[in-house]
Amino acid sequence: MGHSQAQKAETRERLIGEAAAQIRKDGLESVSVAGLMSSAGLTHGGFYRHFGSRSALIAEALRRALSDGEAKAKASVAAAPTGLRASVRSYLSRTHRDSPQTGCAIAALVSDVGRADPAARAVMTERIEAFIGGTARQLGREDDRAAIVAVSAMVGALALSRVLTDPKRSDQVLRTVRDYLIETLGEEA
Amino acid sequence: MGHSQAQKAETRERLIGEAAAQIRKDGLESVSVAGLMSSAGLTHGGFYRHFGSRSALIAEALRRALSDGEAKAKASVAAAPTGLRASVRSYLSRTHRDSPQTGCAIAALVSDVGRADPAARAVMTERIEAFIGGTARQLGREDDRAAIVAVSAMVGALALSRVLTDPKRSDQVLRTVRDYLIETLGEEA
DNA sequence: TGTACATCAGTGAACGCGCGTTCACTGATGTAC
DNA sequence: TGTACATCAGTGAACGCGCGTTCACTGATGTAC
Numbered sequence: 026m027g028h029s030q031a032q033k034a035e036t037r038e039r040l041i042g043e044a045a046a047q048i049r050k051d052g053l054e055s056v057s058v059a060g061l062m063s064s065a066g067l068t069h070g071g072f073y074r075h076f077g078s079r080s081a082l083i084a085e086a087l088r089r090a091l092s093d094g095e096a097k098a099k100a101s102v103a104a105a106p107t108g109l110r111a112s113v114r115s116y117l118s119r120t121h122r123d124s125p126q127t128g129c130a131i132a133a134l135v136s137d138v139g140r141a142d143p144a145a146r147a148v149m150t151e152r153i154e155a156f157i158g159g160t161a162r163q164l165g166r167e168d169d170r171a172a173i174v175a176v177s178a179m180v181g182a183l184a185l186s187r188v189l190t191d192p193k194r195s196d197q198v199l200r201t202v203r204d205y206l207i208e209t210l211g212e213e214a
Numbered sequence: 215m216g217h218s219q220a221q222k223a224e225t226r227e228r229l230i231g232e233a234a235a236q237i238r239k240d241g242l243e244s245v246s247v248a249g250l251m252s253s254a255g256l257t258h259g260g261f262y263r264h265f266g267s268r269s270a271l272i273a274e275a276l277r278r279a280l281s282d283g284e285a286k287a288k289a290s291v292a293a294a295p296t297g298l299r300a301s302v303r304s305y306l307s308r309t310h311r312d313s314p315q316t317g318c319a320i321a322a323l324v325s326d327v328g329r330a331d332p333a334a335r336a337v338m339t340e341r342i343e344a345f346i347g348g349t350a351r352q353l354g355r356e357d358d359r360a361a362i363v364a365v366s367a368m369v370g371a372l373a374l375s376r377v378l379t380d381p382k383r384s385d386q387v388l389r390t391v392r393d394y395l396i397e398t399l400g401e402e403a
Numbered sequence: 404t405g406t407a408c409a410t411c412a413g414t415g416a417a418c419g420c421g422c423g424t425t426c427a428c429t430g431a432t433g434t435a436c
Numbered sequence: 437t438g439t440a441c442a443t444c445a446g447t448g449a450a451c452g453c454g455c456g457t458t459c460a461c462t463g464a465t466g467t468a469c
Binding site: 050051052054125131132133134135136137138139140143146147149150153154170173174176177178179180181182184185187188189190191194197198201202205 | 239240241243314320321322323324325326327328329332335336338339342343359362363365366367368369370371373374376377378379380383386387390391394
């Protein structure tokens with residue numbers, strides 16, 4: 026078995042990435058040391074060559090999950106730079122709803138992190154502020170009141186759409202909030 | 215030790231109530247059989263005289279958590295029947311944010327239930343629809359599009375406010391969404 | 404009304420299991436000469 | 437460039453622990469006579 030320094034860094038990356046995806050899909054508690062290592066094709070003992078403890082991994086993976094989601098949002102906006110309209114359309118899409126592993130970690134984990142320790146809340150707070158700030162910039166406003174409303178509605182609608190058992194009703198919630206935001210805020214922008 | 219039929223029903227009630235509060239405070243996974251029984255002053259063995267399994271208890275407690283939150287919302291509206299204004303004010307209050315154990319279980323558990331099994335999602339779906347329906351009624355509209363937006367924004371804002379580490383900023387998010395909803399929807403109602 | 408008996412809420416020990424963590428070991432890596 | 441050696445990523449067995457669940461037991465409840 027090879028294990029150069031480069032390979033170590035690569036393994037660490039793989040572990041964090043895998044844990045981040047799993048966290049968004051099944052929550053912070055779903056990640057186990059043995060499970061993570063085995064899904065990376067390794068045995069559990071080696072875990073502690075990369076992380077001091079399970080909770081250190083979780084902290085790192087939460088950070089990754091949040092910044093991945095943000096990076097993806099930025100990329101999608103860069104690809105279709107129509108400002109708010111494009112962001113809202115992509116955020117409140119069925120694709121986003123159905124792919125929590127790769128989507129916005131704020132919506133995927135709000136209520137979990139809302140009751141987590143201050144360190145985890147601080148990590149997500151940064152990303153919420155970045156989301157609000159980005160939206161405010163797209164709106165071209167001085168104050169961020171409209172952005173706060175838009176972000177609350179987007180996060181709420183996406184999270185709710187993942188609970189609703191009727192797919193049509195779930196679609197409708199996404200569509201309704203999407204149309205409302207584009208119409209109401211788009212005009213004033 | 216006494217254990218009449220009335221006492222059994224009382225014990226069961228106490229267990230569900232305690233589990234429901236704990237679920238809203240610390241999530242679905244936080245409830246353990248031994249912990250619940252001991253916090254009710256009992257030993258763990260007796261648990262199975264009341265519930266077939268831990269997951270049966272969780273299902274029951276989730277249902278309770280959701281209907282408690284709804285009952286409370288109805289009561290607060292009944293006490294100050296000013297319609298939407300009163301509901302929004304109470305929902306987006308600091309008190310509500312700081313008391314998840316007794317507050318809206320939708321906001322406390324959206325992202326958890328969003329990745330739970332269909333049975334749990336169905337239970338919460340009912341309550342989301344009731345929340346939307348109630349809001350639509352307060353708005354006096356035929357269609358519920360405005361209610362969907364309002365509910366999304368309320369749930370999103372409350373959940374986000376519990377993550378934000380700066381209390382002032384958290385207050386501001388609640389206040390901003392509250393004022394927005396009262397102004398925008400209040401006028402048209 | 405009084406007695407005998409079945410029921411069953413609650414007790415507490417025990418179970419198997421998966422968890423996070425530790426540790427002695429391995430062998431390829433990468434450095435010192 | 438070639439050899440000797442320290443490092444350390446990854447292995448796999450072992451640990452203590454808390455979990456959900458089972459079970460033989462207890463004694464008050466409540467019913468049958």
